[in-house]
Amino acid sequence: MIQAWSADDVRAAEEPLLAAGVPLMQRAAFALAAVVRRDLARRRAVAGPDGELRDGSVRGARVALLVGAGNNGGDALHAGAFLARRGLAVTAYLAASRVHEGGLAALDAAGGRVVALTAADGGAAPQPGAARRPTVGVTTAAAAASGADVIIDGLLGIGAQGPMRGMGGALVDELSRILPPPGGTGRPWVVAVDVPSGVGVDDGTLPGPVLPADRTVTFGAAKPGLLLPPATHLTGAGAVIDIGLALPPAARTGGRPAVVRLEDADVAAAWPVPGPQDHKYTRGVVGVVAGTTTYPGAAVLTAAAAVRAGAGMVRYQGPDDVARAVVAARPEVVPADGRVQAWVLGPGLPADGVDDGQRGRARAALAAASGLLAGTQDPVPAVVDAGALALLDRPCPAWVVLTPHAGELAALLVAHGEDVERVGVEAEPLRWARRAHELTGATVLLKGGATVVVGPGVTYAQADAPGWLATAGAGDVLAGLLGAMLAARSAEVVAHPERAAAVAAAAALVHGRAAERATPGGPVAALAVADAIPGVVAGLLAAR
Ligand SMILES: NC(=O)C1=CN([C@@H]2O[C@H](COP(=O)(O)OP(=O)(O)OC[C@H]3O[C@@H](n4cnc5c(N)ncnc54)[C@H](OP(=O)(O)O)[C@@H]3O)[C@@H](O)[C@H]2O)[C@@H](O)CC1
Ligand SMILES: Nc1ncnc2c1ncn2[C@@H]1O[C@H](COP(=O)(O)OP(=O)(O)O)[C@@H](O)[C@H]1O
């Protein structure tokens, strides 16, 4: 798993090392330079006589350093000095009137070129450091940097406060305008130092201009903003550099990472594999209340995903014609009442209007799942999706997992007295998923290009899915998959409700991998994603 620590935690972990004179910046900059050289060599790979690709030479490669006022700029300058000593042509563009002096001296000594930015071509020159430097306007600097082989973005790191201001902001605006997008031809390789400058380091927001990176080299530990949407989509490939920080840091923040991203091995390790003692009831029965005569497909997709994810049994509740469609698609499904270990409520249910009695069934199941019908049934986990989200009129236990997309989350929040629209949720997914968790008590899985899961004291952020997954019915598949995963761990999740978030994050990972597996590199249908789940699980288990 990848653990991301807040800016405060990283600073707290740095403090004792800096006090002891450990050269953290030198370590960081050396590693940064090594990553840049390796990436460049690979991008310049040439075929040898045997046809094998060999790393190309990096001598003479042009490097543009974007340098801000703080230590992030110091990292860039020191890395530039290492690269200049290796024969690369390094130019630093100083976007602040004072920059890290040691870094500047190192780059000067290594033969790097240094120019100071002015706000506009021909404007007044700042005085960076002690020496007067040649100056260049932002437009000219951006044009020159866009012709480099590598741009190293050291404008702002974990010291960023709010949207990037001043010449750094103007430079990034201009570069964003003229550079081809990541992956585009003719684009320099953009390496972000610690974080893409200007992202919300602790919340993944984009308060102002940010230059999308092809690679982010981050020091000590990942930062939350690298994992959280929307910023996570601008980080490119990752590299976490060990500079010797001891994390978790001294009790300042309770010793927990701010955000976690699960990886394949984590999901594989926790996947329950049935043994000789198991039977269908020990593996977990999933109860599905989904679909109406108007929207029967959601019931089919939800039930199919639960079957494909290895539920011991799937019971379906709903109108007869929908039940027939479900059984025709998946004959394993039992269209009758009975005990379940987890519920999936809501896919294909309208929030209002004709519901074929489904809202009543979902309401009763939610009450049972939440333990409000004490004496009749033990509480069990539940997935509350789509139309069933409108049924949340009282606090839930955290073993109830809500699975809204941004629009549904906005509607839920408005129903609970908040003033927010879909775009607001998309701009600040962590904030609003947290708020929904506070308001409802439930674990909240917010769907989107990246998925954020918030439970009691824990936050996960997954980005495992190709964009092709954004298709109708994909959410129904996730609901069924998650229902089966919760049913398999029903008693454990009710006993330890904070674990529901980890199960939800694991479901997002499997869902994304299934979409990866199902897409031919082009459009993918939701049912194909459900059908790909067994292969994904088998692949995860084979690798453990
Ligand atoms: N400590 C160490 O030895 C190590 C540190 N490391 C590195 O240091 C980085 C953290 O360095 P840092 O603390 O100096 O902060 P940093 O991100 O460079 O920016 C602060 C400067 O930016 C300015 N500024 C702030 N917000 C702004 C805005 N919105 N728009 C414009 N300007 C803004 C702010 O100005 P002020 O607000 O004070 O006016 C201040 O001058 C970290 O990410 C890692 O790369 C590694 O080398 C490991 C060892
Ligand atoms: N751009 C994207 N990239 C990857 N996955 C996405 C993207 N957009 C949405 N998804 C995923 O696709 C699914 C869509 O779910 P949802 O919006 O509920 O659709 P539906 O209600 O039609 O089933 C969610 O799991 C979501 O996380």
Ligand SMILES: [K+]
């Ligand atoms: K940066």
